[in-house]
Amino acid sequence: MSDMTLTEKTLARTSGNTTVKPGDVLWVEPDSILMYDWPGFTEVYADIIKNDLKMDKLPYPEKFVFFIDHLWPPSGEKEADFHHGTRNWAKEQGIKLYEGLGIGHQVSAELGLGVPGNLIIHGDMHVQVLGAFGASTVSFMGDFLTPWVLGRFWVEVPETINIKLEGKFQPFVGGRDLIHKIIYDLGPDGGIGSVLEFTGEGAQNMSIDERMNTLCQVMFCGALNGVFPADDLSLQYLSERTGKKHASVKSDPDVQYKTEYTYDLSSLEPYAIAPPNPGNAKPLKELLGTEINQGYIGSCASGRIEDIENAARILKGKKIKEGFRLFVVPTSKEILEKTMNSGALATLVEAGAFISSPTCDFCYGKTQSMSAGESAVSTGTLNVPGRLGSIEADIYLVSASCVAASACTGKITDPRDILS
């Protein structure tokens, strides 16, 4: 049997084959089908299933998990009615639905859905965070009816790029800096259609939070997804959630990767994504001193316990600069509770931050809008013009530590400089 990568093993199992190789086009059966409700999609597909396809029931409801995390909390009757429709439909179909627990991609991890070697799909690209547990993910945007109704979808087996990591992050440098650096090196299409597999001692040194922060943005170098092969850390996280023992799925030792990049985390410098698009990566040092009006710590790409704890360390005993607006939105209810109990949120409130319960709505600009001419540092997922209000407002994507440091000064600031 020929050597296979983790991803190839997952696609072989889910397609019923013994071996597969890059370029093979297969029908595969996903293990989990995740989705959030969003107008124009979910209610439209529910209608198509019922009225065009004449199906009363989805064939694999046990594979589905739905989340209400956008338009949350609803503002106005229209949004309330929309969620009400989703709840009724999920109940009718026998589908699990979670709401009020936070951003679905994070809640999925907390529910233990990121099982090693599982194939997990979602209508949204940021499902890639579940690769932190060795799961393979595929995002759909407009094609989800195929797996919803048929229980299978087609995939071309991707090539795998080995991202070999050494060392440990220095304080206040982390997963966001790593993925921004990878985008800087590979460019917007350097990983096109491929899987980024994170290997080496450095990968095992990364926390679950840092792995998820890194994976959330891998599509911006063109990658299909990213994956950390499960190790003791992720298997322990998972068994605590599921009460079960899980086994890791790993690439064969002699497998041939498409290419390999090596990074020493201990010498990694902070990196950012500058306007106007998520491919515009730059060393943070090139942006230092840029005037900033607003900061956001949250989203499925950050807003995790370590992000909030780091921000609190930076802002402890300080006040954010007068006139600066700092929004801190823990990514899930679990994170909210833990950072509340640790005192980190109290520190941020004392420094002048606005704290919200978890929701996606800050990330895509439903709230925290900016005016023309303003600039933000954000841990959100995207920085395209208009994402946070005016199309003439600039968004710099950075780490949570950089947001906290910049909140002190009102300028883009290296978080390592604040405490030195």
Added chain:
Amino acid sequence: MTFEYKGQVAWIFPDHYDVDQIVGIQNIRETDLDKLMPLCMADYETDFLSKVKEGDILVAGKNFGYGHPHFQAMALMRKIGIWAVLAESFAPTFYRSEVANAMALLVVPDITSKVKRFDSLKVIFDEGTVYNEKSDTSINGVAPPEMVLGYIKHNGIIGFIKDQLKTG
């Protein structure tokens, strides 16, 4: 079954193009296509809609559909009558989503250097070949997988799924 597309090159997009710019990112929360139609390509050319014809073809560089693409841009193109895009490569999620809408997305290496705007092209999609009538040259693309042809053959995902449910 052969899928042929004949038309002029309506526009040539650069590398890493975010399709939301077709309607303007500031308008992306609008989902009513009739309201968006006058804005289609208006940031580039105010009379684009009068120059484009049913059957026209879009051409693009590498990584077309990069970013976090929304549905409106390609839905508008289909409403205009554009059903084919030739690009040097496509962003993976964009590709999956739009072929499901029966858009004929064909990977054609170096296509941006081989055609000019308003050239008349003939595309044989299932073979992955392009013929430029203006320059009388043939260009080889990458033939799409059989599953993609299924979406085209059945005019998109609903017809495709109906067929799959019927044939098993």
